[in-house]
Amino acid sequence: MSASDLKALIDAADRVVVFTGAGISTESGIPDFRSPGGVWSRMKPIQFQDFVRSEDMRREAWTRVFNKTAGWTGASPNAGHHAVASLIASGKARAVITQNVDNLHQDSGIPPEQVIELHGNASYATCLSCGARHELEELEPGFVERGEIPLCFHCAGLLKTATISFGQPMPEGPMARAEAETLAADLFIVVGSSLAVRPAADFPVVAKQNGARLVILNREETPLDGIADLVIRGEIGPVLSAAIPD
Numbered sequence: 177m178s179a180s181d182l183k184a185l186i187d188a189a190d191r192v193v194v195f196t197g198a199g200i201s202t203e204s205g206i207p208d209f210r211s212p213g214g215v216w217s218r219m220k221p222i223q224f225q226d227f228v229r230s231e232d233m234r235r236e237a238w239t240r241v242f243n244k245t246a247g248w249t250g251a252s253p254n255a256g257h258h259a260v261a262s263l264i265a266s267g268k269a270r271a272v273i274t275q276n277v278d279n280l281h282q283d284s285g286i287p288p289e290q291v292i293e294l295h296g297n298a299s300y301a302t303c304l305s306c307g308a309r310h311e312l313e314e315l316e317p318g319f320v321e322r323g324e325i326p327l328c329f330h331c332a333g334l335l336k337t338a339t340i341s342f343g344q345p346m347p348e349g350p351m352a353r354a355e356a357e358t359l360a361a362d363l364f365i366v367v368g369s370s371l372a373v374r375p376a377a378d379f380p381v382v383a384k385q386n387g388a389r390l391v392i393l394n395r396e397e398t399p400l401d402g403i404a405d406l407v408i409r410g411e412i413g414p415v416l417s418a419a420i421p422d
């Protein structure tokens with residue numbers, strides 16, 4: 177199965193949704209979770225409750241942010257991101273639903289309101305008390321030069337990168353928007369996800385049950401390959417660039 181089969185399905189579709197995982201960003205140099213050398217083989221995730229409870233855990237979390245252990249920030253979008261952006265710009269796709277936290281869909285030119293982030297965003301921080309947004313560059317000198325754990329400039333509440341950590345509830349607004357887009361789609365394209373993380377991995381199942389065609393593009397097998405209309409085992413950048421011309 178090839179890029180031309182994907183192009184034919186896109187041409188025939190009225191409303192496409194693209195659903196992305198960490199795999200779309202590996203060609204930008206950001207490791208995924210489950211491949212060898214992936215993030216969790218190098219560091220243990222910090223549970224949300226531990227972050228809130230323990231100053232040591234907050235110090236560890238902010239150390240990882242500023243020494244770039246996870247490598248989620250500072251990369252540039254690749255050919256796969258640009259192909260998805262072209263599909264959105266053409267009007268064929270109305271939104272990209274992403275599990276990624278790296279901001280690369282927005283960096284590729286997709287308007288932020290068309291990027292639905294299920295697991296938040298690591299490129300800025302929010303206050304856990306009042307929700308105010310803070311830029312990492314504003315927080316870095318206090319932590320790196322003086323060892324101060326960042327607190328909200330407005331209410332002194334705890335600040336955390338705007339990601340959804342293990343143990344934190346899924347964000348209601350993005351989940352509702354992702355469901356609405358999934359139900360409106362007649363073609364649902366999964367790109368670079370092991371489909372191992374729920375509830376995110378439920379969206380392709382919902383799309384299929386609702387009558388959409390389902391495409392899975394991943395270099396290795398996924399648990400949903402059996403229900404897909406098209407499975408492409410290949411590298412994301414080359415396949416998407418061939419299927420979605422500029």
Ligand code: NAD
Nearest residue numbers: 197198199208209210275276277278368369370395411412
């Ligand atoms: P995952 O690591 O579980 O799966 C990624 C999949 O992509 C793997 O099956 C891998 O074989 C495949 N893949 C990697 N590079 C590829 C390429 N170039 N071409 C084709 N296939 C490729 O990731 P997931 O399904 O997104 O779920 C894990 C969680 O990882 C998500 O919750 C996400 O928040 C988080 N995460 C995000 C980032 C990021 O923002 N870039 C990075 C690491 C992890």
